[in-house]
Amino acid sequence: MTREQIKDELKGIIGDYVPEKELLESLSEEHELIGDLKINSAHIVDIVLDIEDKYDIMIEDEAIGKMGTVGESIDIIFQKLDSK
Amino acid sequence: MISPQEIIDKLPYKTPFHFVDELEEVTDKGTVGYYTLKQDEYFFQGHFPGNPVTPGVIIVEIMAQIGLVCLGINLEHNKSNNSDNFVPLFSSTNVDFLKPTYPGDKLKVSSRLIYYRFGKLKCSIECHNLTSDELVCKGEFSGMIVKKDNVEK
Numbered sequence: 001m002t003r004e005q006i007k008d009e010l011k012g013i014i015g016d017y018v019p020e021k022e023l024l025e026s027l028s029e030e031h032e033l034i035g036d037l038k039i040n041s042a043h044i045v046d047i048v049l050d051i052e053d054k055y056d057i058m059i060e061d062e063a064i065g066k067m068g069t070v071g072e073s074i075d076i077i078f079q080k081l082d083s084k
Numbered sequence: 085m086i087s088p089q090e091i092i093d094k095l096p097y098k099t100p101f102h103f104v105d106e107l108e109e110v111t112d113k114g115t116v117g118y119y120t121l122k123q124d125e126y127f128f129q130g131h132f133p134g135n136p137v138t139p140g141v142i143i144v145e146i147m148a149q150i151g152l153v154c155l156g157i158n159l160e161h162n163k164s165n166n167s168d169n170f171v172p173l174f175s176s177t178n179v180d181f182l183k184p185t186y187p188g189d190k191l192k193v194s195s196r197l198i199y200y201r202f203g204k205l206k207c208s209i210e211c212h213n214l215t216s217d218e219l220v221c222k223g224e225f226s227g228m229i230v231k232k233d234n235v236e237k
Contacts, residue, residue, distance in 0.1 A: 040175070040176075042173075042175035042176065042204060042226060042228055044202075045201060045202045045203075045204040048201075048202065049199065049201070061202060064202055
């Protein structure tokens with residue numbers, strides 16, 4: 001799986017929780033989930049659970065704190081997929 | 085283990101915003117509890133004058149206190165053995181209101197855990213009116229349990 005594929009899939013997952021959908025059109029790896037995409041912080045947990053389901057991986061408490069941006073989230077997904 | 089009465093004692097709410105009379109069952113999967121709407125609840129004065137009907141937001145609050153917060157206190161206590169320094173924050177709900185409720189009605193609230201992870205608790209909760217034997221409201225509730233020091237003012 002390429003980074004670009006994961007980013008596209010992630011876009012589908014976070015799309016449900018982004019209040020202003022036009023922000024998704026120019027989604028970049030630098031975008032912060034809460035700061036830039038304006039996702040309610042309580043929904044980060046739902047996003048993580050959706051990611052776990054989609055990739056059949058387990059994300060622990062320490063990792064969720066490192067998922068500040070789209071790029072960092074992709075990094076975590078890759079790490080977990082690698083260690084499967 | 086923390087007893088149902090200890091959980092009620094730990095609730096941060098006070099009269100006239102304390103909506104748990106009794107907790108019948110508390111496990112790590114859900115709660116069952118009761119609240120009877122008093123004839124002189126403050127909100128009946130204005131909702132509506134001469135025609136008291138329980139506001140939907142109050143039904144949601146009763147369901148959240150019994151189903152979400154009591155369960156959250158239990159789960160947090162079992163995890164850290166300390167549930168004193170935490171405050172519940174209601175983050176979202178999606179409910180259907182099916183029937184109205186009136187002064188004197190006894191409500192039974194049952195919750196079922198969907199998940200409790202990363203400090204976020206999500207439950208499916210139903211509220212039954214035992215006086216009329218009707219399902220009043222059902223839906224999904226989510227909240228965060230956060231340390232008091234981390235709450236942004």
